[in-house]
Amino acid sequence: MLEFNATILAQIVDFVILLIFLKLVVYKPLCKLLENRSEHVANNIAAAEQERQEAEQLKAGYEAEMRRAREKAQEIVEKATRASEDQALQIVSNAKNEAEKLKENALAGIEREKQKAVAELREQVATLSVLVAGKIINKTMSKDIQRSMINDFIKEAGELQ
Amino acid sequence: MQLSLEHMEELLNFWGWPHNGTWELTLGSTQLAFNPKTLIMTWIVMILVALFGVLATRNMNMRKPQGAQNVLEMIWEFIRGLVNDNMDPKKGAALLSIVVTYLIFILFSNLIGLVPTLGSPTADYNTNLGLALFTFLLIFVFGIRYKGLGYFKHYVKPFALFLPINIIEDLAKPVTLTFRLYGNIYAGEVLIAVLLGLLGGWTHVFGGFLASVVWLAFSIFVGCIQAFIFTMLSIVYVSQAVGGEH
Numbered sequence: 001m002l003e004f005n006a007t008i009l010a011q012i013v014d015f016v017i018l019l020i021f022l023k024l025v026v027y028k029p030l031c032k033l034l035e036n037r038s039e040h041v042a043n044n045i046a047a048a049e050q051e052r053q054e055a056e057q058l059k060a061g062y063e064a065e066m067r068r069a070r071e072k073a074q075e076i077v078e079k080a081t082r083a084s085e086d087q088a089l090q091i092v093s094n095a096k097n098e099a100e101k102l103k104e105n106a107l108a109g110i111e112r113e114k115q116k117a118v119a120e121l122r123e124q125v126a127t128l129s130v131l132v133a134g135k136i137i138n139k140t141m142s143k144d145i146q147r148s149m150i151n152d153f154i155k156e157a158g159e160l161q
Numbered sequence: 162m163q164l165s166l167e168h169m170e171e172l173l174n175f176w177g178w179p180h181n182g183t184w185e186l187t188l189g190s191t192q193l194a195f196n197p198k199t200l201i202m203t204w205i206v207m208i209l210v211a212l213f214g215v216l217a218t219r220n221m222n223m224r225k226p227q228g229a230q231n232v233l234e235m236i237w238e239f240i241r242g243l244v245n246d247n248m249d250p251k252k253g254a255a256l257l258s259i260v261v262t263y264l265i266f267i268l269f270s271n272l273i274g275l276v277p278t279l280g281s282p283t284a285d286y287n288t289n290l291g292l293a294l295f296t297f298l299l300i301f302v303f304g305i306r307y308k309g310l311g312y313f314k315h316y317v318k319p320f321a322l323f324l325p326i327n328i329i330e331d332l333a334k335p336v337t338l339t340f341r342l343y344g345n346i347y348a349g350e351v352l353i354a355v356l357l358g359l360l361g362g363w364t365h366v367f368g369g370f371l372a373s374v375v376w377l378a379f380s381i382f383v384g385c386i387q388a389f390i391f392t393m394l395s396i397v398y399v400s401q402a403v404g405g406e407h
Contacts, residue, residue, distance in 0.1 A: 005196065007200065011292065021211055026233070
């Protein structure tokens with residue numbers, strides 16, 4: 001019923017011819033292409049990985065720098081605050097000192113003027129009182145009495161102050 | 162109206178193939194007979210496959226595969242996946258191009274028979290036996306290449322009593338490969354001829370036409386499946402010969 005003939009051989013030969021043709025013309029470039037592609041993909045992945053690492057490094061660097069800058073800024077602000085406080089204190093104390101000095105000077109001046117005025121007043125009162133007394137009792141008084149009276153006056157005037 | 166398959170095939174022989182009879186070739190003292198239609202169709206299929214291959218590899222684009230290149234790449238990747246699943250990829254590299262050629266060649270052969278007036282080379286058991294014998298040969302080539310003469314030890318495993326069973330098992334491989342493919346494709350062709358011829362004429366145009374279209378669609382499916390099965394089984398047989406204990 002089944003008749004096998006030399007077609008079997010012919011078909012094997014045909015298949016081998018086709019196989020060789022496809023292998024040379026089709027599979028070789030196809031394999032090369034697929035290899036290239038997988039290589040390309042692997043390269044891309046590796047490059048992406050590397051870039052990611054670099055980016056991470058950069059980011060870490062920037063973050064550290066930023067932290068440093070912030071710290072520095074804080075430090076500067078602190079320093080400035082401290083300096084300004086010091087300065088304010090100094091200004092205030094200077095002002096206080098100055099005021100104190102001025103007050104002292106003024107007090108000393110006042111005292112001096114007062115002394116001067118008292119002394120002047122004493123002298124004038126004495127002279128005046130003598131003059132008045134002389135006028136009242138009219139040249140009847142001796143020089144001695146006059147002298148002692150003046151002294152009494154001065155003493156009294158001295159107690160006035 | 163004469164309702165016979167031979168008559169129908171004669172009617173469908175639009176191209177005037179040498180339908181019956183054989184080409185005879187005498188080499189020395191041996192007479193060689195060839196089936197002319199099978200050979201002619203095989204050559205057409207070979208040309209088509211070659212054209213497809215050339216078309217697919219012309220202007221290949223690494224970044225954006227398109228058209229035939231895409232199809233070829235998908236077939237290649239698919240078969241490579243199968244081979245690598247079944248055996249060591251290093252050993253399978255030599256097998257890969259052979260089984261990819263199996264798939265493409267058998268697929269084209271199966272599908273060309275669906276064009277009325279053309280015929281599948283695989284509808285001739287001679288073609289299938291040729292391919293199956295090639296697989297049979299591959300089993301031994303790969304077995305001996307990777308296991309040396311120790312490959313033949315598997316015939317007496319698990320013990321010597323199994324020798325006939327193992328031999329029958331090995332012989333059954335090409336036979337089943339041959340007739341599975343032959344039966345499916347030949348039956349498909351016969352039914353195409355029958356549907357075209359026996360239900361001809363205007364009164365039957367819708368019945369015949371619809372049934373024919375449905376059967377053609379189913380035959381495309383069967384053609385793809387059978388090409389895949391032949392390829393898959395070849396891979397499995399070779400991987401059994403190459404691989405470890407099974």
